[in-house]
Amino acid sequence: MESVHERTILHVDQNAFFASVEQEANPELREKPIAVIGRGRTVVTTASYEARAFGVKTGMTTWEARRACPSIILVVGNNAAYTRISVQIKKIFLDYTPLVETFSIDEAFLDVTGSLRLFGSPERIAHLIKARIRHGFGLTCSIGIASNKLLAKLASEMQKPDGLTVIRPEETARVLETVPIEALCGIGRKTQRQLALLGIRTCGDLGRFPVEILRRRFGVIGERLVMMGQGRDDSPVVPDEEAEEVKSVGHSTTLDRDISGRHDILRYLLQLSEMVGRRARRYGVAGKTVHLTVRYADFTTFGRQQTLPLSTNDSREIYREAVRILDTLVLEQPVRLLGVRITNLCHQREQLPLFHHERCRMLATGAMDAVNDRYGDFSVTFGSLLDNEEKGSFVISPAWRPEGIRNVDVK
Known part of the structure; x- marks a missing residue:
């Protein structure tokens, strides 16, 4: 059996990914200080290296970013483009090893131990990957090479941007x-x-x-x-399709503006509940506990939960429970972020309910899902959401995966 110390692990980190994608898509932004922000928000998601040279960092308000760099250009992020490119880059990784673990939308671990006989040294594999990403997408990445995931990730941080760092066992x-x-x-x-x-x-x-x-x-x-x-880490690279079964289905969104009106909050809760319910139905799971997360304008974040008598993946039931939780809270500040999640999951076999009105509701929900699967999320939706111009997510979850239940569609 192969020792973990004989493994060769690559950690690939796309450099300033969101900002780099925007600069590649728009030549006028190249070599200029830019900051990617959420639609309608005032916080920097990612800054280009030109902006970082002035001290602009992720999490800064746009006011702070402008103070640090008066010439900074603010760009509203295009999440759909980032996810599409991330999926395409993963296909490059799979040409070198089937052992690819998505760590986030712009990071991945590759176990190339079994690929060295075919491709040669790990450095050669890293150079091939970097060249293909640069040629195919105009982007750079930093790659760390080591005997385990902990050291490979550390190595990828040591030379940015466009770096290649090797930490050999004897150098650890x-x-x-x-x-x-x-x-x-x-x-x-x-x-x-x-x-x-x-x-x-x-x-x-x-x-x-x-x-x-x-x-x-x-x-x-x-x-x-x-x-x-000591630089010791025995954790294996786990391909996305073999990842541990998820224990929750949830979604959160940073709002276009801080809100305090009940009508606005309920509208977003309904949207989030539909996204959660639809994803749960797609993968045949239901949850018994509903969680509500609230973040105030000052970034104070808290959550509450409630357990139902029976598991559900019905968007309306999830929404009703989220509203009940909301009604137990006294909101002391405007709300910046809302999140809805279901846990205590079980796999659910589809069967027709006993009562007529429940069967009608189930069939109507199935019809909505079928239309949205074909024509895009929220093509058919609840009437109270029709005046909501912004449909979908503005935030990519750290748990994002390119396929499966964690693959949250983003707009």
Whole structure:
């Protein structure tokens, strides 16, 4: 059996992906500082490297971005284009290995261990991938090569843009000695602060720290943290089609503008409930618990949930439960983001309900789904959504996948 230390992993990270796609599509934007924003929003989603040189960062308000870079050009994102190109780039990866794991819309892991006899060195595979992406889409990517996913992702961050970095097993300790712990994927700000209180600031510090102390502080994660500091990671590259079965179906959207009126909130909840219900029906699952997520204008985020007597994937039932949850809340600020999700999933075999009105509703829902499958989401929809010009999602989920239940259609 092959040892995990014999693996060769590539992590491919598209450079400033959204901004680069926009610059390639519009020659007038090339080599200029641009920031991609959501429709009607005031927050930067991605900045081009020309804008980053002025200090423009993801999450900045447009006011902050303009203050940092007065010449910045704001571009409304085209999510459909990003997802289409991401799917096409994945097809390139599959030409070199079937072991491709989509990490996000602009990142992927490739296990090329079994491909080396055919294509030669991992560096050659990386150069071939970079050349095909540049030739086919006019985009650059940074690629990290290492013996595991943790180190491959770290390597891809070391030379941007258009970089190629290799961390060889014998170099791991030397490379990690001075790397800040926050550079490792999986160590967030909260963990970073807790580790800093223990005097741990670099991966070298973390790898040498007594595991017993970290286990007392963090539980079973403590041992995992020490392994990360040593550059050890046994997790395999899991192809998207073999990914763990999803435990929820949900959708959220950052709104065009902060809203506080009940009518506006209900309209968005209905839209989100239909997106969740439709995706659940498409993949034959139903959920028993409905979750509502709310984010205020100041980014305060909270959620509530309610469990139903029976599982459902009916959009109207999901919506009614989301409204009941909403009615238990006292909204203290305008709302910036809304999300609806169902959990406690079960696979559901389709069968006709006992009562006539339920059968009629089920058949009507099926007819709506059939039309929307053929002509696009919301071609047929609820009457209360007809005055809503913006249909679909403005946000791509981090859990996005190019196929399957996590493949959320975006506009």
